[in-house]
Amino acid sequence: MVVDVVGVLVAGSAAGALVSGVLAAGAWRDRTMPGTGPFAWLMVAAVGWCLLNVAWLTTADPAVATAVFLLTRLVSGLIVGLWVVFALSYTGREALFTRARLVALLLVPTLYSLLALTNPLHGLVTADVTQVMVADVTLFVGETGPVYLAQTALQVGFIATGYALFGEFLLRSRNLYRTQTFVILTAGLLTAGVQGLFVLGATPHPGLDITPLTFALNGGLVGVALLRSDFVSVTPLAGDLLVDELPDPVLALDTDERIIDYNAAATALFGTDDLGSRPVDDVSPGLLDDIERDEVFALGEPLSYYDPRTSAITDQHGGRRGRLVVLREVTGQQRRQDRLEALQAATRQFVEASQPETVAELTVRFATRVLDQNAAAVFLADDGALEAAAVSDGVGRAADELTIDPERTPDHELWRTYESGESRIADCFGLGTAMERALMVPMGDHGVVAIASADDSYATEDRQYASILAQTTQVALEQLQRQRELRESRISIERRNEQIEFFNGVLRHSLRNAMVVVQGRADYLRDSVGAEEEHHIDSITEWCARLTEMSDAIKDINETVSASESERLDAISLSAAVEGSLERAVDRDADVTVDVELADERVVANHLAEEVLTSVVENAVEHNTSDRPRVEIDTRHAGDWIQVRVADNGPGISDELKTTMFERSISNDQTAGGFGLYFVSVMMDLYGGKVWYEDNDPRGAVAILEFQRADAERDATAADATASTTEAQTKSHDD
Structure with a gap:
């Protein structure tokens, strides 16, 4: 039986055009999916090549054959450029696309055909066709020259670039579509291999190019790999993401919260190996809510505690395709946390216990129950x-x-x-x-x-x-x-x-x-x-x-x-206390000069502040051995504090005595009469203030009493408190 080779090739090319057209339509319909847009245009170019090949095989007119030859070279160049565009898009490199780069990718592989179409203008290339008969088959054969060979080498480089992109993407550790990528790479190699045989002259007739026939096969393979199950399915999911030996249950969920893959630990947890394609809540009611809350929850019998950890499953373009859920078992940690919380609660009971026996009973109860x-x-x-x-x-x-x-x-x-x-x-x-x-x-x-x-x-x-x-x-x-x-x-x-x-x-x-x-x-x-x-x-x-x-x-x-602090302290007039102390401590007939410069301030103290100031002033007067004794009293502000400074021009105080002046062991002959400076330090401490001595310039000593400034609230109630205090003192003095 004689095989009609030309008829077979014509039928195959027509079938390739039909398959490529269907795939182009399907891909264009789903062009929002990454990579499908360039693939649609690639299939459109394949349709053109298949139809041109039908015309090439069936025409007997040299003029038509010449036009078909030039158009075929143009379409094949476009296919090479579109192959690189498709590879860049599929592997997630859309960021490299610019208008200039896209134009270059499409024009550079078609330079020969563009020169051939314009050859009458410059005569740079050879683009003629002649009829050749081989084994009783007569077909047109295109005559080419060095420019065509250079163009072919350039196209080989473009095709190799596309394969390199797919190969690198196939080896990525996070490639979720290895099976899909492998199918595309294999189908592309089939077409490239057949085209290579034609270019090298390894076909039965130099006019026979069976490359368009491969589009019926590889176009179908690539289309199914791209478009099946909305561009993602269980089949292309990389199994190494699930780590079957991981002791924690792992679930891979799609965007509809269906289980698309799982590991052995998940099978053991749910007691069944029939988990695939089932909604999460069908497998374990309420589990999806527990995962969404992202908190530790109890599951199984006996109860174990799990901490859900979720991470998105994304494709090479960053699109979300589902999520990976790892149920990390934290039963031991949860038990420890429960024990610590129970111990914390028990600690409150320990603190509230009033007897050692009660504490002992709490300890025994905690040890046995918790x-x-x-x-x-x-x-x-x-x-x-x-x-x-x-x-x-x-x-x-x-x-x-x-x-x-x-x-x-x-x-x-x-x-x-x-x-x-x-x-x-x-x-x-x-x-x-x-x-x-x-x-x-x-x-x-x-x-x-x-x-x-x-x-x-x-x-x-x-x-x-x-x-x-x-x-x-x-x-x-x-x-x-x-x-x-x-x-x-x-x-x-x-x-x-x-x-x-x-x-x-x-x-x-x-x-x-x-x-x-x-x-x-x-x-x-x-x-x-x-x-x-x-x-x-x-x-x-x-x-x-x-x-x-x-x-x-x-x-x-x-x-x-x-007394308590609220009973002990009032807001008093500092100037009144100083004036009272001067009347008691300084004899009018005494040979001492007293200069007073006071601000009208109210401080935190009580009526004994006058006695405190009297002791300090008496000490300044009685121990002043100067020829012209002089005492100067003034006030200074130090933030929320008021300092009363009692300065004299006497012999001064040694550094050693400054540190012991206010101790109880100090004798009255070292200070003044009355209660002495120990009484001063005790009262200033009760007032919340301080007292200390510094050197006076050029001679003498300065006693500094630091009182707290009275706030508005204490000052407002001082008048009422003074009246009641005075009445109480009057009664107590009569006792």
């Missing part, structure tokens, strides 16, 4: 022995009265733990079968916590939590001890204060009565002495008044020291 231990007991130190303060239900009843006495059982493991302060796992005699062997953790000087597990095994985590529990128990017991000591100290202080107040009251009452008697006797004797002796009576009267006044001042000081 740490999931078999049994627990707490032994507290008491009179050189360990007494069972609390035991769990699993411990024998005899343990409730168990006492570890070192004189009788010095080698008992509980006592050795307490004495050494080191944790240990050892036999625990006397606590029944539930605690034959236990983890023993010391609680400092307070005792020992003993914890027993069902299988006598203690993981590192169990030991850590037992240590934390023992430390928490120790802190709670120490707090109870401090509270007990504080209560005892407070009771003792209150008792001492009551005793001191009683004796102070008796002393002040006796002193006032004595002064009344002395003053009465002095008044009686005044008429019995002569004028030259009357100054003795005046001295007695003066000291009686001063002692009576000092008794009242001591009462005020005691009340100020024992």
